[in-house]
Amino acid sequence: xxxxxxxxxxxxxxxxVSLTCTVSGGSINSGGYYWTWIRQYPGKGLExxxxxxxxxxxxxxxxxxxxxxxxxxxxxxxxxxxxxxxxAADTAVxxxxxxxxxxxxxxxxxxxxxxxxx
Amino acid sequence: HSVLTQPPSVSGAPGQRVTxxxxxxxxxxxxxxxxxxxxxxxxxxxxxxxxxxTYRPSGVPDRFSGSKSGASTSLAITGLxxxxxxxxxCQSFDTSLSGWVFGGGTKLTVL
Numbered sequence: 001x002x003x004x005x006x007x008x009x010x011x012x013x014x015x016x017v018s019l020t021c022t023v024s025g026g027s028i029n030s031g032g033y034y035w036t037w038i039r040q041y042p043g044k045g046l047e048x049x050x051x052x053x054x055x056x057x058x059x060x061x062x063x064x065x066x067x068x069x070x071x072x073x074x075x076x077x078x079x080x081x082x083x084x085x086x087x088a089a090d091t092a093v094x095x096x097x098x099x100x101x102x103x104x105x106x107x108x109x110x111x112x113x114x115x116x117x118x
Numbered sequence: 119h120s121v122l123t124q125p126p127s128v129s130g131a132p133g134q135r136v137t138x139x140x141x142x143x144x145x146x147x148x149x150x151x152x153x154x155x156x157x158x159x160x161x162x163x164x165x166x167x168x169x170x171x172t173y174r175p176s177g178v179p180d181r182f183s184g185s186k187s188g189a190s191t192s193l194a195i196t197g198l199x200x201x202x203x204x205x206x207x208c209q210s211f212d213t214s215l216s217g218w219v220f221g222g223g224t225k226l227t228v229l
Contacts, residue, residue: 038218045120045220045222046120046207046209048217048218048220050217051217059216061215062216095163095164100169102152102170103151103152103154103211104154104169104209105154105156105209106166106175108165110163
């Protein structure tokens with residue numbers, strides 16, 4: 001299984017960041033996996049953003065819940081992140097990952113840098 | 119700030135052993151949730167190093183080992199190699215978040 005993020009690298013403040021993760025070599029609607037978004041701030045810290053379960057249920061970080069939507073397109077083997085009303089604090093490298101039922105990420109994408117400009 | 123606590127940096131000479139601690143609270147590690155460790159080289163995808171406290175994925179050398187005692191866990195690396203120089207993160211599940219939490223990361227320098 002391989003994961004690859006895609007999306008714009010530069011977004012203006014107050015707009016929406018839309019990222020897509022394309023999964024190859026496996027199905028996103030089987031296997032009991034959590035298809036996950038994680039971000040890494042410029043200062044190094046990692047933050048769990050949320051995930052969409054193989055069944056379609058979603059789970060979000062409470063700190064982002066009001067601005068966040070994670071969705072999927074099983075026909076394209078993709079899952080996506082929409083983060084609304086972004087600010088400079090949302091500048092980070094965004095990773096998509098496959099989460100195991102024991103709550104760890106066993107596969108990661110390479111990451112994509114999103115910079116929020118004013 | 120990160121929910122799990124790790125030292126910012128550790129160092130060791132080639133061939134030596136180092137340990138990286140990861141401390142949580144009663145809503146994550148102390149509640150019995152597993153801890154997982156990742157190795158991250160800048161510009162690359164993080165790599166799963168240890169899962170469920172002590173298990174190594176296929177391909178990870180047995181120089182890497184994990185342990186857990188109560189709300190504290192640690193990663194040990196023996197026989198240090200220059201290629202081990204990287205950032206290491208611990209991660210667990212947190213009941214107050216109903217999601218994953220990470221440590222702040224530890225930079226390992228091989229002297």
